């Protein structure tokens with residue numbers, strides 16, 4: 001059946017966005033894994049270069065909203081190299097308390113770096129590191145007092161399933177925070193932002209991480225992600241209550257908050 005798409009052959013076949021490409025859902029996780037396997041070693045450096053250090057402020061805003069306290073169990077999903085968990089635990093420790101972090105990510109290359117960074121940060125007991133995707137968290141129900149996902153939800157194959165899982169692992173009254181790029185950039189900034197995304201990002205990817213395509217994927221996946229109002233609706237559909245969000249940096253990034261009621 002040359003020239004006939006799989007969707008036409010099998011109308012029920014699930015598909016997912018991989019950047020601007022629609023791919024069979026079962027292929028999506030390995031395509032995403034390829035991206036992060038490729039960039040893991042340069043991921044932290046690239047974050048600083050791409051955002052001019054702004055990602056630190058965005059993450060700080062998440063930690064401020066989270067306001068982690070003594071005794072908190074934090075599940076950080078799509079934990080990557082551990083930025084959020086390390087920042088949250090350091091915040092509590094600095095105030096004389098102790099908190100616990102569970103880092104989940106399906107990519108072992110990223111988690112290896114997270115483990116080394118946690119050791120370097122002096123976490124003697126260390127966080128729990130669990131290799132799993134957001135759509136199928138290998139964690140018990142109601143295990144965490146807070147759940148965060150930073151620049152991770154965009155990579156999920158099945159976003160509703162991921163949101164449902166993150167709600168499942170929260171204890172009642174638990175706080176969910178999602179930090180993510182947003183397609184709803186201030187219109188006046190859009191031409192400049194597009195030029196940056198489609199030219200500078202892939203160029204940086206090629207010259208710093210030796211991978212142009214992964215940073216093209218980043219630019220494209222942002223455009224396929226829901227605008228903040230729509231994501232807030234998806235969170236409510238997943239069962240989160242008291243959902244609020246705020247845009248940062250002219251709408252380049254949005255921070256969503258919801259609660260397990």
Ligand SMILES: C[S@@+](CC[C@H](N)C(=O)[O-])C[C@H]1O[C@@H](n2cnc3c(N)ncnc32)[C@H](O)[C@@H]1O
Pocket residue numbers: 032033036077078079080081082083084104105106107110132133134135149150151152155156157
């Ligand atoms: C852009 S990094 C974000 C890392 C870190 N949270 C941060 O803010 O720097 C995205 C992470 O999402 C992970 N990821 C990809 N697909 C995922 C999925 N289905 N569920 C959870 N994490 C996923 C990747 O392995 C990668 O570590």
